[in-house]
Amino acid sequence: MKPVLKHITQHYVFRRVLQLVPVLFGISLVTFLLIQLMPSDPATVVLRSTNVPATPETIAAMREKLGLDRPLVMQYLSWLWRVLHLDFGRSFVTNEPVLQSVMHYAPTTLMLTICAAALILVIGLPVGILAALYRDSLFDQASRVFAYVGTAMPNFWLGFLLLYLFSYRLGWFSVTSRGSITDWILPAITLAWTPAAIYARLLRSSMLDSLSQNYVLYARARGLLERLIISRYVLKNALLPVVTVFGLSLAQLLSGTVIVESVFALPGLGRFAVESILNRDYPVVQCYVCLTAVLFVCINLLIDLTYSYLDPRIRLGRQED
């Protein structure tokens, strides 16, 4: 192999991206087969949702139109081909292209996720750092309670508690959306609550690990200001594992949106997906599941790449084997 080519193929990024291919293929297979679990015939479902009487002739015609008369492998290949061209078919209910509807609902979910991710950082970072610096203090104990409450709290319940308290009792937020930024506060808190609690706890333990390292001892021995030691050495190293966790919590946020959007009646993707499931609108479900998994995998890829960028040991270490 030419040296340049060899350099590229041995590069960590290249190999990591290459690993993605079988996973993506598997995702498409699982999403496709998911629909085969359906107890009823898709053709009948489509006919029923379009109010066409299901006679043997109409069913046969619909089966042919949907390609259900072909062998499963051919169905999969043609489905995959269309999906690769971003064509997820048409909704059984509205007859609109599925991807178009999904794109219509995506901004709400994206906004909610961004707000919640910001909250996780705003709450999780200071709580985690302070709990580690003032270990076993009252604040640390409080953060421990926060972690317990945070992980055990069902987010649908928290959402209703917040709604009841702040919207109905105190009247601080309106129940229905008014299109202002305040609409996002309660849903974002609900969504961010559990990940923020976990995040703070993980950052704390990562900080404590980092504080006990020799380089901190050395820095102290050199008489550096504690403030400098914390910001330059401890925090920098403690943040490494936290990057991974932040990525993971992004994934948790994605699935959390399903429930939070349902609680706050936000017109987002998660709620759309649940409605589609209840309406037996399977192309939408398929598209949603597939896109979420792809997004999830891509987030994981980004985390790994960020991590390898921040920690050269990973990138170089793996090259040896």
Place this chain on the structure above:
Amino acid sequence: MPLLRQLLHHKIAWVGLTLISLLVFTALFAPVIAPHDPLQVDLMQKLQPASFAYPLGTDHLGRCILSRLVYGSRVSLSVALMVVALTTVISLIVGMVAGYIGGKIDTWLMRICDVFLAFPALILSLAIVGILGGGLLNLVLALTASHWAWYARIVRSRVLSVKESDFVKAAIVSGTRPPSLMLRHILPYTLAELAILASLDLSHMILHIAGLSFLGLGIQPPTPEWGAMLNDGRDFFRRVPTLMFYPGLMIFTVSLAFNFVGDALRDVLDPQTERRTLTKPLTSKLQNG
């Protein structure tokens, strides 16, 4: 049991174990404890406040909330236990085969695991249960399908490390055949760890089951289930907030209790990670979505 004795040194384990015992007791003796039939509809009595006859009031169909909460403990517990049992069996088989045999089979099985791990658990289970339809059995299947891969990976890595240990090598040298090696030497080690891991995950499982039922996709009405009760109470919660408050409180308490025991258990088993309490299962919780 030395494990239990050690566990009881933890104050937090006491709290957790007491709550769990109460829950199990409630589930077992539900017909005795519940003042009414949880399914009995009485529209004359709908949305009643707490009274002597109905200690926690009634719901929109006049059913006794306390009785429904009591019976709900049966559903949550049994589904969670079934999922844990099924996940354990599947992941043990996959993980042991992959770890022990290795080679191409290992690669393929792990590829399949990777694919399943690519889906956030809630979303995969949501889709499966949505397509199969609700109900207890489908719920168990959906939850198992969305959780087994994670456990299988852990079993595999455990098998790989046990395989290198001296006692396994000694067994191989003394001529133990592979089936007996797997069942008698490797399995006990993996099983113990997996059982603990699974019990730590019960809290997450309970939240997951309740979440699906809350979305109307898990346990179907009129079966009393906490998440489904929250869903039922939505339309009335402005007037009667207790309809949502009590079921949520139950889910919260039970999940908290399992977390308490889980944390204490981990402290006992792995005292070195004292400082990292919560860390490991938390990461898993995030991964499970």
